[in-house]
Amino acid sequence: KHSFKMASVFAYQSSEVDWCEDNYQHSDKVAEFYNTVSSMSFFFFAPVMMYLLHPYARERSQAVHLIWVMVMIVGIFSAYYHMTLSYVGQLLDEIAILWVLAIGYTLWFPRRHFPAFIKSSRSHFAWLVFFTASVSTVMSFAKPTVNAYALNSVTLHILYVLTLEMRSCTDKRIHRLAAVTVGWWLLAISCWLSDRLLCGFWKQINFCYLHSFWHILISIAVAHGTTLFAYFDAIYEIPEAQPEVKYWPSASREIGLPYLAVKNKEKTQKCC
Numbered sequence: 001k002h003s004f005k006m007a008s009v010f011a012y013q014s015s016e017v018d019w020c021e022d023n024y025q026h027s028d029k030v031a032e033f034y035n036t037v038s039s040m041s042f043f044f045f046a047p048v049m050m051y052l053l054h055p056y057a058r059e060r061s062q063a064v065h066l067i068w069v070m071v072m073i074v075g076i077f078s079a080y081y082h083m084t085l086s087y088v089g090q091l092l093d094e095i096a097i098l099w100v101l102a103i104g105y106t107l108w109f110p111r112r113h114f115p116a117f118i119k120s121s122r123s124h125f126a127w128l129v130f131f132t133a134s135v136s137t138v139m140s141f142a143k144p145t146v147n148a149y150a151l152n153s154v155t156l157h158i159l160y161v162l163t164l165e166m167r168s169c170t171d172k173r174i175h176r177l178a179a180v181t182v183g184w185w186l187l188a189i190s191c192w193l194s195d196r197l198l199c200g201f202w203k204q205i206n207f208c209y210l211h212s213f214w215h216i217l218i219s220i221a222v223a224h225g226t227t228l229f230a231y232f233d234a235i236y237e238i239p240e241a242q243p244e245v246k247y248w249p250s251a252s253r254e255i256g257l258p259y260l261a262v263k264n265k266e267k268t269q270k271c272c
């Protein structure tokens, strides 16, 4: 009996949640084909961002790379989850997202908005985040269906912090980047909610792929959002590196993927 229970948490469709896409349309091993394939978008963006952020990570912290390694792990779990729609798949996906957020907060949450009792120690703040994420990890087993909503609510807090930062920022290009970031996120979250709540409608018109769009759109939004927070953080923490937002692949125009460029310290030292 016990071993049966162990097996069932891995079983196909043991998760309470089933996304709008029809199951087993392309293979009887893959429950949601398009949702599984589109999880690969995390695998496209993460290595590109890792490469582009190399100079920034060197100046600031190698933990910047950890974010993108974690995003790739999210990609693996997300693909596994949509392939199986299993309980374990769902929890792995959600818990991995929670810990990417935790690392993001530890790295980039602006010091001046730390809670008062933390003073301004980032390592104390890291402990607070670690504690909160650990408690949330344990709690996530209680009601897995609410986890995704809870994670999406964290984004609302990120948007709030972003608003605070934008108030004291006068750079027009950063304001534009913030608007573009929020735009991508709005598109992403509309797809996620619509897939969740209006599936009946999308089924009627035979278009139930919105969750796949979410995967791609949220990857883009995360790449933009991390650039913004990396920028604010660099302005406070490594101003001597002269942080500047650049775009890839077109360096001159403000289109494409944004990333944080920094001046190479050694180079500046040599020439001065």
Ligand SMILES: CCCCCCCC/C=C\CCCCCCCC(=O)N[C@@H](CO)[C@H](O)/C=C/CCCCCCCCCCCCC
Pocket: 071, 074, 078, 081, 093, 097, 100, 101, 104, 105, 108, 109, 110, 147, 148, 149, 151, 152, 155, 158, 159, 161, 162, 181, 182, 185, 215, 218, 221, 222, 225, 226, 229
């Ligand atoms: C001080 C702020 C620091 C910001 C750090 C941001 C670090 C990046 C964090 C997360 C990467 C998230 C990757 C999303 C994976 C989605 C996988 C997925 O589709 N899962 C679904 C099930 O298949 C599940 O239902 C989704 C749950 C909700 C996920 C919420 C993700 C939040 C993303 C945060 C985006 C920030 C963008 C900035 C917006 C202004």
Ligand SMILES: [Ca+2]
Pocket: 018, 019, 020, 021, 022, 023, 032
């Ligand atoms: Ca489905």
Ligand SMILES: [Zn+2]
Pocket: 035, 078, 082, 211, 215
């Ligand atoms: Zn998904």
